[in-house]
Amino acid sequence: MTNPRPLPDHPPQLLSPNDRPLPLFTVAQLRELEARGAAGLPAHTLMVRAGAASAHYLIERAAHEGSLATEHPVWIAAGPGNNGGDALVLATRLRQAGIAAEVCMPVEVKAEDARWALGEARAAGVPISHVPPASLDAFGWVVDGLFGIGLARPLEGIFAELAVRIGRRATTHGRVLALDVPSGLDSDTGNVVDGGLAVRATETVTFLGAKPGLYMTYGRDLAGSVTLAPLGVDLPPAADVARLNAPALFAPHFPARSFASHKGTFGSLAVVGGDTGMCGAPILAARAALHTGAGKVHVAFVGEGAPAYDAPYPELMLHPPGTLAFDAMDALAVGCGMGRGANAIASLQKALGCNAPLLLDADALNLIASDTSLAGVLTAGAVKGASGADGTARPCVLTPHPLEAARLLGTDSTSIQRDRLGSARALAARFAAVVVLKGAGTVIASPDGRAAVNPTGNAALATGGTGDVLGGIIGALLAERLPGYEAALAGVYLHGLAAETLTAGGSGPAGLTAGELAPTVRTLLNRLIYPVRD
Numbered sequence: 001m002t003n004p005r006p007l008p009d010h011p012p013q014l015l016s017p018n019d020r021p022l023p024l025f026t027v028a029q030l031r032e033l034e035a036r037g038a039a040g041l042p043a044h045t046l047m048v049r050a051g052a053a054s055a056h057y058l059i060e061r062a063a064h065e066g067s068l069a070t071e072h073p074v075w076i077a078a079g080p081g082n083n084g085g086d087a088l089v090l091a092t093r094l095r096q097a098g099i100a101a102e103v104c105m106p107v108e109v110k111a112e113d114a115r116w117a118l119g120e121a122r123a124a125g126v127p128i129s130h131v132p133p134a135s136l137d138a139f140g141w142v143v144d145g146l147f148g149i150g151l152a153r154p155l156e157g158i159f160a161e162l163a164v165r166i167g168r169r170a171t172t173h174g175r176v177l178a179l180d181v182p183s184g185l186d187s188d189t190g191n192v193v194d195g196g197l198a199v200r201a202t203e204t205v206t207f208l209g210a211k212p213g214l215y216m217t218y219g220r221d222l223a224g225s226v227t228l229a230p231l232g233v234d235l236p237p238a239a240d241v242a243r244l245n246a247p248a249l250f251a252p253h254f255p256a257r258s259f260a261s262h263k264g265t266f267g268s269l270a271v272v273g274g275d276t277g278m279c280g281a282p283i284l285a286a287r288a289a290l291h292t293g294a295g296k297v298h299v300a301f302v303g304e305g306a307p308a309y310d311a312p313y314p315e316l317m318l319h320p321p322g323t324l325a326f327d328a329m330d331a332l333a334v335g336c337g338m339g340r341g342a343n344a345i346a347s348l349q350k351a352l353g354c355n356a357p358l359l360l361d362a363d364a365l366n367l368i369a370s371d372t373s374l375a376g377v378l379t380a381g382a383v384k385g386a387s388g389a390d391g392t393a394r395p396c397v398l399t400p401h402p403l404e405a406a407r408l409l410g411t412d413s414t415s416i417q418r419d420r421l422g423s424a425r426a427l428a429a430r431f432a433a434v435v436v437l438k439g440a441g442t443v444i445a446s447p448d449g450r451a452a453v454n455p456t457g458n459a460a461l462a463t464g465g466t467g468d469v470l471g472g473i474i475g476a477l478l479a480e481r482l483p484g485y486e487a488a489l490a491g492v493y494l495h496g497l498a499a500e501t502l503t504a505g506g507s508g509p510a511g512l513t514a515g516e517l518a519p520t521v522r523t524l525l526n527r528l529i530y531p532v533r534d
């Protein structure tokens, strides 16, 4: 029998990913990096570190709320692989720290490292059973160490039963920690593996590197708040790795707000859209653009019967169909409420023929999806034809929701959601444009291969008009001459953060109106990018 290892003499590093542009690794990348990280380290080192980091997390967490009492032990579910090994090390460490912990291991661990961890746990006197208790309610914490990144098929039998029970416990009593990923989650995509079941946790400690699936699709609901334990391994990000969107990626690209500036410095944007009866959409976008700091904001309506001015925001300049010179603009945001009529098609063709940076949303995307000649003009313009003032290809940003993305790729929205990162990358390559694939965990992809997953935003945004607001924000940033990718990153980040801020103040998650976002975007933009210095 080996002696239990002593607790590390310095606390393991735990990182809260908030506001950091963390690299996001796929399972294939992690496997490779894991092997490289483990080489040269004594056997079991990474598993010991994973278990110790989880123990440290629980002890720190409980210190704030006294949830680790002897009468409320920690209940730890251990699966058959190395995730189960992490769970066994965690149990051992807790017990060594004098904290009551018990393990439920329905199937004996098989993986080599995990078998070693089982020996350690037994030696430390951790109670280990094969059958789960009748109720999980009395435990201080419940830990999901069933499966990590090695889950190969849907959860079945006892594992499916445990996933349901752990999820129910998370909903009724909280305090459910997932090790590495919630079991059942596909950490590449944020979907549940093969449409099966997955654990719902309230928090996740993820090992080595962050994973895209923790921030996309169902991932955020299932993982809860995520903490990264890098396990002392420095991971060199591969070129094709995605990032978690964060201000460091876009803040340096904003224009300075010097004394010697004027409205021309911050660019003119035209929002093009608003067919008869759909004038609200471009107005929402234009108001958002004003609040995002564009120098001048116009609306070019495509339909008749539009208002002459916007009473709450008379700063906006509204134009009847065919009366605004698109060429005089520094950026165009085309598509909000535009419809698919003859005027809409003519406006889109005119916009595609300009050299100004372009944002294309909603019906502009639907028109492009249904007309290969428009798609051809877009792609040709982005690649070589239209160019910005400096001669480089003009920035072009597409902002599809999953159904619009599906139309553009000639597929269905289920296929898009099955792999959001892959779909956004495919669209960016297909149209030689920056793509913002909207939804829970918005993905931003550039045709040069860069990609990011956005961590801000919540269900308060699931209401009509929030996409128009996003289009206006990104359009304004293009007019302010941010490059396309950075304009998209900044817009999506601020839009999501505004929803979170308003929700924290009681205006969401239910009943937030799209128009409320813009003033909060302004506040956050000034706080993040232009803080007042003493």
Ligand SMILES: NC(=O)C1=CN([C@@H]2O[C@H](COP(=O)(O)OP(=O)(O)OC[C@H]3O[C@@H](n4cnc5c(N)ncnc54)[C@H](O)[C@@H]3O)[C@@H](O)[C@H]2O)[C@@H](O)CC1
Binding pocket: 034, 035, 038, 046, 047, 048, 050, 079, 080, 081, 082, 083, 084, 085, 086, 110, 111, 146, 147, 148, 149, 150, 151, 152, 153, 154, 155, 156, 159, 179, 180, 181, 207
């Ligand atoms: N190898 C390493 O360097 C490290 C691995 N770590 C942990 O190891 C995990 C990955 O370990 P594994 O590759 O062993 O994978 P898992 O622990 O996720 O599980 C894989 C095992 O489960 C079986 N299995 C897969 N799907 C199943 C299903 N639906 N029903 C029943 N059995 C199923 C597989 O045949 C295999 O035996 C990570 O997520 C992390 O928690 C950590 O200890 C950190 C370091």
Ligand SMILES: Nc1ncnc2c1ncn2[C@@H]1O[C@H](COP(=O)(O)OP(=O)(O)O)[C@@H](O)[C@H]1O
Binding pocket: 362, 401, 437, 438, 439, 440, 441, 442, 456, 457, 458, 459, 460, 461, 462, 463, 464, 465, 466, 467, 468, 469, 470, 495
């Ligand atoms: N559950 C959610 N979590 C995070 N963001 C969301 C969620 N639901 C919607 N959103 C965001 O709200 C916006 C909706 O845009 P869109 O679907 O175009 O709506 P609309 O056309 O009504 O304006 C997008 O930015 C999208 O990412």
Ligand SMILES: [K+]
Binding pocket: 083, 144, 145, 146, 147, 148, 178, 179, 180, 181, 182, 183
């Ligand atoms: K797990």
